[in-house]
Amino acid sequence: MIAALAGLLLRAVVVLFGTALLTFALLWNSPGDPAQAIAMARFDALLTDDVIDQVRVEAGLDRTFWVAFLDWLGPLLRLDFGHSSVTGRPVWPDLSNAMGYTFPLALAALVIGIGVSLPLAYLATRRPGGWLDRASVAVATLGTAIPAYWLGLLLILIFAVHLAWLPAMGARTPAHGILPAVTLGLGVAASLTRIIRSGILEARARPFLPALRRRGVGSAAIGRDHVAPHAAVPVLTVLGLELAFLLEGLVLVEAIFGRPGLGSFLVTAIMARDFPHVQAVVVLTALIFVTVNLVIDVAYRILDPRIGGRDA
Structure with a gap:
């Protein structure tokens, strides 16, 4: 188990380093002059070549790629994301x-x-x-096919415009979060319903379950000790994937409902070529993904020790 955990941690470090390098390389080689874009976002005025050159030096864009990458990576290991290229404030x-x-x-x-x-x-x-089974599958399939932006606009039209029960824009009160949370949550529910249903049916079809019933093991004990652990393995996999759906959908949902958050933070940073802000969001997202997948891999081995045995 310790060797398997060490291997998982090593893979996580490699993924994080690769993500950081790839992100930095893509931003570094993005088209256009980032120094000019940063200067325009910072000063919002007619720019001279001297001002652009000064911004290029301040943002570290005058250095070579590897020097700039290592200068950024060192503080990043201490979770220091540096300072904004536009505002100068800490990220x-x-x-x-x-x-x-x-x-x-x-x-x-x-x-x-x-x-x-x-x-x-x-x-x-x-x-x-x-x-009921057919209706659940149909509803789950329909929910998976509906885009988050369309569902969000539909909920705004019904509950904010026609019924006037809930606010549509902003994030001032907890009520402002109901429609965005429902928009994302229904998409998650659609995917999970199909996977949980399939996992339960597959677990109930295990060949050893009739033998347990003949031995007098109760239905509750069979469901708790045998069906639930077998059904949980695919559900854990989907939960990891649903995290990606949530982070991806949050960008659209925050834009639709006019909410501040990582989505608007990232879009604003991209428009202004604020590289430290963009890099911070990407690295943070990668860290969340790696951590969740690491937890899921460990949970796999707890639910089904044979997984760890195959790795060994």
Whole structure:
């Protein structure tokens, strides 16, 4: 187990380093003159060549690629994301402020997704092939096919415009987060419902379960000790993928509902060529992905020790 965990940690470090290098290289070789874009975002006035050259030096764009990358990587290992090329302020306070809006929204959407999918999948598997099962699959398939931006606009039209029950724009009160969280959560629920349903049905079809019933093991014990662990492995995989869906959908949802957060933070940074801000968001996202996948890999080995045995 320790050797497997060390291998997982090594792979995580390699992925993080590769992500940091690739991100830096893409931004460094982006078309146009980043110094001019930064100067225009900073001063918003007629620019001279002297001003652009000064900005280029201040932003470190006059150095070679590897020198600039190593100068950025060193502080990054201490989670120091540097200073904004446009405002000159440290990146971390602005980034943490954006995270304060995005992470609670993502958590609320995940809770909604799990809260809807678990009972729906359980009801669907009570009678496989029945009308409730077919209806659940149809609803889940439809939910997966609906884009987040279309669903968000539909919810705004119904609950904010026609019914006037909920606010549509901003993030001033907890009520402002209901429609965005539901928009993302229903998409998560659609994917999880199908996977949980398939996992439960597959686990119930295990050949050793009839032998357990003949030995007098109760249905509750079989479901808790055998069906649930087998069904949880594919669900964990999808939960890791749903994190990607959430982070991707948050950019659109925050734009639709006019919310501050990592999405608007990233878009503003890209438009202004604020490289430290863009790099901070990408590295933070990669760190979240790697951490979640590492936790899922460890959970795999707890639920099914054979996975760790195959690695060994």
